[in-house]
Amino acid sequence: MSSSSPVEIRPHPSKGRALHATKSFPPGAVIFSFTPLLLLPTVACLTSVCSHCLRPGEPRLCSRCHAAAYCDATCQAAAWKAVHSRECKALTKTIRDEERRRMLPTPTRALIQALLWGKIRDGLADLEGHVLEKRAEGDEWRDIEMMAVAGCAFSGLGRGDQDVRMAAEMLCKIQNNSFQRFDSELGVAGLYLEPTLAMANHSCIPNASVQFIGRNALLIAENPIRAGDEIEIAYTFYTDPLPKRREALAHYKFTCQCLRCRDNLNVYQVAAISPCVNLNSQSLVPDVSKLRNHPATSSAAKQAIVNQHSESVEHIVDALAVIESLSERRKLLKSEFIKKKALVEEELWAVTPLPDILYRISMLYSEEENYAFALAVACLVATACDPYQYPSPYHPIRLAGLFTVANLLSNTAAATASQTSSAVPVSNKATLEQEIEETLREIDQASLCQMLLIMILRYTPDEYGTEIGLAVRARALLDDIEKLAGREKETSLIDEWRRDPSSEKSQAFFEFAVVKQVDALAGLGKKVLRRDFES
Numbered sequence: 001m002s003s004s005s006p007v008e009i010r011p012h013p014s015k016g017r018a019l020h021a022t023k024s025f026p027p028g029a030v031i032f033s034f035t036p037l038l039l040l041p042t043v044a045c046l047t048s049v050c051s052h053c054l055r056p057g058e059p060r061l062c063s064r065c066h067a068a069a070y071c072d073a074t075c076q077a078a079a080w081k082a083v084h085s086r087e088c089k090a091l092t093k094t095i096r097d098e099e100r101r102r103m104l105p106t107p108t109r110a111l112i113q114a115l116l117w118g119k120i121r122d123g124l125a126d127l128e129g130h131v132l133e134k135r136a137e138g139d140e141w142r143d144i145e146m147m148a149v150a151g152c153a154f155s156g157l158g159r160g161d162q163d164v165r166m167a168a169e170m171l172c173k174i175q176n177n178s179f180q181r182f183d184s185e186l187g188v189a190g191l192y193l194e195p196t197l198a199m200a201n202h203s204c205i206p207n208a209s210v211q212f213i214g215r216n217a218l219l220i221a222e223n224p225i226r227a228g229d230e231i232e233i234a235y236t237f238y239t240d241p242l243p244k245r246r247e248a249l250a251h252y253k254f255t256c257q258c259l260r261c262r263d264n265l266n267v268y269q270v271a272a273i274s275p276c277v278n279l280n281s282q283s284l285v286p287d288v289s290k291l292r293n294h295p296a297t298s299s300a301a302k303q304a305i306v307n308q309h310s311e312s313v314e315h316i317v318d319a320l321a322v323i324e325s326l327s328e329r330r331k332l333l334k335s336e337f338i339k340k341k342a343l344v345e346e347e348l349w350a351v352t353p354l355p356d357i358l359y360r361i362s363m364l365y366s367e368e369e370n371y372a373f374a375l376a377v378a379c380l381v382a383t384a385c386d387p388y389q390y391p392s393p394y395h396p397i398r399l400a401g402l403f404t405v406a407n408l409l410s411n412t413a414a415a416t417a418s419q420t421s422s423a424v425p426v427s428n429k430a431t432l433e434q435e436i437e438e439t440l441r442e443i444d445q446a447s448l449c450q451m452l453l454i455m456i457l458r459y460t461p462d463e464y465g466t467e468i469g470l471a472v473r474a475r476a477l478l479d480d481i482e483k484l485a486g487r488e489k490e491t492s493l494i495d496e497w498r499r500d501p502s503s504e505k506s507q508a509f510f511e512f513a514v515v516k517q518v519d520a521l522a523g524l525g526k527k528v529l530r531r532d533f534e535s
């Protein structure tokens with residue numbers, strides 16, 4: 001990196017090397033945009049994303065090897081020059097069957113590229129692979145050796161002991177330093193490696209995160225970062241319980257010593273000490289004392305419940321992946337929700353796996369076209385789960401949560417508008433459906449939706465507003481709302497809030513038009529869960 005680089009690599013007493021900032025960055029700022037040394041689609045996404053830029057679509061397969069696909073001639077030409085010319089020749093020569101070429105495991109495919117290109121090999125040279133530790137582990141090492149043998153064979157290069165040993169070492173480095181490139185539509189869509197970004201160590205209370213745009217990885221400040229600070233990212237889901245995090249990090253051969261791990265802090269305790277808490281004054285939880293003083297930060301009884309019932313979401317994700325029907329999905333979510341009754345009774349909504357269960361319940365209602373119920377549960381997620389799990393309002397999951405609410409509002413607003421107003425007050429005997437309908441009728445849903453979208457764009461790095469998928473979708477929906485006729489008065493109030501969100505008038509308006517309404521809907525979300533999922 002050049003002397004003007006925003007990051008530098010320094011030795012670290014216990015972690016090997018570390019990535020440090022050379023200047024300060026506010027939360028949400030892009031520290032650097034990295035161009036990959038290695039970027040490959042996963043096997044599952046090989047025909048649904050471009051092998052060069054990883055953008056989803058309907059890419060066309062390379063007519064020779066049929067094992068790489070590109071969105072257009074530009075991507076194909078760039079990939080040909082960067083990696084594919086040699087890879088294509090080697091794969092066509094060494095593997096007859098096209099389907100088998102496409103089924104090569106992603107790390108093996110990455111290894112083949114590294115074996116064929118000196119530039120990639122050189123880029124990997126200084127990386128940590130924990131080769132000796134891995135070699136000492138029977139099963140894991142056998143898998144690595146098998147992939148190394150395959151990589152040597154399919155690259156058409158040497159297959160002697162020395163070659164396989166070198167390939168196995170490269171594979172260890174690839175595994176220890178690559179990212180799973182996540183796509184919001186497809187999930188894990190690729191493998192990404194860049195040697196400087198790979199110097200970022202892990203913390204379960206990270207101050208930065210990585211977001212992918214096309215071929216590039218953006219390193220984004222999550223907390224305020226000062227010049228000289230170590231930049232730490234999370235290698236695993238830091239909201240998982242401690243044993244699960246330890247298990248995931250064992251692959252990287254270290255034991256995390258961050259505060260969350262050392263003192264086994266729960267999600268509320270970490271939120272309370274986050275340097276980002278005050279940034280929430282313009283969020284759905286503007287009363288930051290709520291974030292600082294949740295009862296689970298001090299009550300030993302609540303802490304015990306969190307420890308006893310927190311669980312990774314993995315088994316739920318796996319089970320849902322093979323369920324097609326909505327009714328079966330509902331059954332599974334109901335049984336998982338009931339299992340977490342102790343958390344629900346104590347309103348410990350932010351404890352894993354509850355946020356994920358709630359999010360999936362909201363999605364389920366949405367698929368069932370019950371947008372009002374989906375919205376109520378999504379509001380509960382956006383106020384009682386996300387801000388505690390991710391205290392920075394710039395966090396991509398916070399922004400995704402806002403978008404979910406805004407998007408659902410665009411459906412409920414249309415439904416409310418098409419109803420003939422009965423204007424019947426809600427009686428004690430009204431159904432939950434009627435209660436939500438009435439609440440929605442009282443809310444200016446278009447304004448609420450518009451303000452949530454403005455918040456998303458406010459928290460998105462300006463220079464990437466046209467590239468980050470969520471920002472692009474938020475902008476499109478906002479444009480649609482701004483075209484609606486007859487909203488001059490609302491628009492003028494919103495414009496004033498947009499220009500100066502911290503003025504007294506704007507804050508009062510925000511409190512009324514956004515915070516109060518989302519809170520009311522979140523309260524209804526609890527009622528929805530109680531009625532439909534508790535028994």
Ligand SMILES: C[S@@+](CC[C@H](N)C(=O)[O-])C[C@H]1O[C@@H](n2cnc3c(N)ncnc32)[C@H](O)[C@@H]1O
Binds near residue numbers: 015
């Ligand atoms: C992607 S590399 C990060 C750069 C690495 N420190 C180096 O010097 O090459 C991952 C490796 O860094 C080390 N590491 C990362 N985070 C750590 C942490 N919180 N504590 C101790 N070691 C850590 C582990 O050896 C891990 O396998």
